[in-house]
Amino acid sequence: MSELYDDPDARYTYRSPLVDRLREAGELQAGRLRLLLPPSFGFCWGVDRALAMVRDARAELGDRPMWLINSIIHNPRVNDDMRRMGIGFLKGPLAEPGAIGRLGPEDVVVVPAFSAEVEEMQLLEQRGVEIVDTTCPWVIKPHKRALKYLREGFTTVVHGTVGHDETRATCSLVRHHGGQYVVVHNMEEAGILADYLEGRIDDATLAAGLHPRAVEPGFDPAGDLRRIGVINQTTMLASESRAISERLRQALLARDGEDGLAESFRDFDTICAATQDNQDAAHLVAGKGPDLFLVVGGYDSSNTRNLARVGDGHQVPAYHIESPEDLDADRLRHRDRDSGEIAEARGWLPSAGPVAVAFTAGASTPDAILGKVVERVVELAGESLPASDTSVADGA
Ligand code: SF4
Structure with a gap:
């Protein structure tokens, strides 16, 4: 207890x-x-809902092995409680070694509120496990917007954290559909991206200024940054997200002019309520x-x-x-x-x-x-x- x-x-x-x-x-x-x-x-609301879904699943399917892909939410006490309820972890510091390889139709796997990578979901489907998907509807918003950008020929710029579960899921979706993305964590990294857009720095300086996993291997700055659409991880600081979007807009205004900007820049606020x-x-x-x-x-x-x-x-x-x-x-x-x-x-x-x-x-x-x-x-x-x-x- x-x-x-x-x-x-x-x-x-x-x-x-x-x-x-x-x-x-x-x-x-x-x-x-x-x-x-x-x-x-x-x-x-999203966390309340996720925990209620786990509780209901435990009550209904309590006799079957139940797993979380990773943390249900980012709180160590709550994750400890999940373990006390007999729920195992497939990834992360609490993971049971080898558990992923043993998954089968008897197992129940909970997808956390942040969602999961496309590849993780595919694996679960291949294994035939029962999925309890607690993905918060607010997290779907950046997913949908990134796919819209992709359809319209824009590279997604995510104001988020490389490695955060939600941003990993968003990036995997873009990757899975053959698109490109750039993750900027803060105003400093956005400034480096803006400098590149304004032609002040070269490819190598851009790469050195961003997180090593901010882009996919094969990312081509010259081609992939012709048109960009900005979204945010749902939990970022709203004022910083707005400032980052404006910095990138100004850079493209300088590069493409007012007329060109309409063709090269999009942004959409995906911070959750x-x-x-x-x-x-x-x-x-x-x-x-x-x-x-x-x-x-x-x-x-x-x-x-x-x-x-x-x-x-x-x-x-x-x-x-x-x-x-x-x-x-x-x-x-x-x-x-x-x-x-x-x-x-x-x-x-x-x-x-x-x-x-x-x-x-x-x-x-x-x-x-x-x-x-x-x-x-x-x-x-x-x-x-x-x-x-x-x-x-x-x-x-
Ligand atoms: S997106 Fe917002 S509402 Fe949903 S789980 Fe995250 S913080 Fe909560």
């Missing part, structure tokens, strides 16, 4: 009474601590000027990483942490936004005086984990939560 709960049913809902209370009130005063929560955070809502809400709460912003989610969760960057624009110290175990009285372990390394911050929580702490959580973070983080901060500050009928919002 998950260590988060005593109630075995709770693992399916991942609810937290404390978070429910904070969600309703917006903020709570716990002694010298002011606890702030944005109006939108945490589990998205849940990601957008959580980012907008994080801006709201960061704008209240908290002393500290704790962003809770798996270190490999793309949308959580991007939520942690929202604080930058508000000059609020923001830390991406994974769980309450990342917090000690003097030490805070977090994922550094720039280097991506796990780092430590000291003296993160003032030992006296009023402190406003804002929290948010990524789309793959259960409320239960966020609730434990809030409790941990209150405990480390030497305070206690107010009785449940008092809050700042209701005038207490």
Whole structure:
């Protein structure tokens, strides 16, 4: 059973009474601590749906071997719970060696919310396994747009992360249909691509500036970058996606002129609504000027990483942490936004005086984990939560 709960049913809902209370009130005063929560955070519709589908499949097909291709979502606690439910992993760090080779019609395989590569789906079909496809409908949006670009003769530029499950699936679809793609991770890489489009750098400099797996072998920049269409991994930082698209548009405007641009450039916003809502809400709460912003989610969760960057624009110290175990009285372990390394911050929580702490959580973070983080901060500050009928919002 998950260590988060005593109630075995709770693992399916991942609810937290404390978070429910904070969600309703917006903020709570716990002694010298002011606890702030944005109006939108945490589990998205797509994750809720994926976990419900796994639960239903487990109930209906529980006597058959069940597998996940890889993480169901990017949260280690939730993936641990999958294992406790008897569900195995075919790929990734939790994979059972050789399991893929033994798959057969008795097996049930869950496709995660991010989708899967075409080649993986083909293998599952060849093996005759029963597929439970939890692919989020929002993830289908960039897939459809990439195929539309391909039909119209455009190379897809993905603002995303090479190796992220969703972007791997999108790129595999383009590859499978004989198209080309380029993945740019950030404004720096987009700038290099833009420099190439403007004729400022050569093929070798372009290749050196991008991730080694940003394009397919055989990618021909001169031919394949004549016409480009931009999409985003659904969980990227929306403001950065817009800036990248505009940078590439300007480059093609310089290269092709106004008339040519209509023939050489397309873009389409494929950020999902849940990601957008959580980012907008994080801006709201960061704008209240908290002393500290704790962003809770798996270190490999793309949308959580991007939520942690929202604080930058508000000059609020923001830390991406994974769980309450990342917090000690003097030490805070977090994922550094720039280097991506796990780092430590000291003296993160003032030992006296009023402190406003804002929290948010990524789309793959259960409320239960966020609730434990809030409790941990209150405990480390030497305070206690107010009785449940008092809050700042209701005038207490
Ligand atoms: S973050 Fe968006 S795309 Fe991803 S599962 Fe949730 S709703 Fe779907």
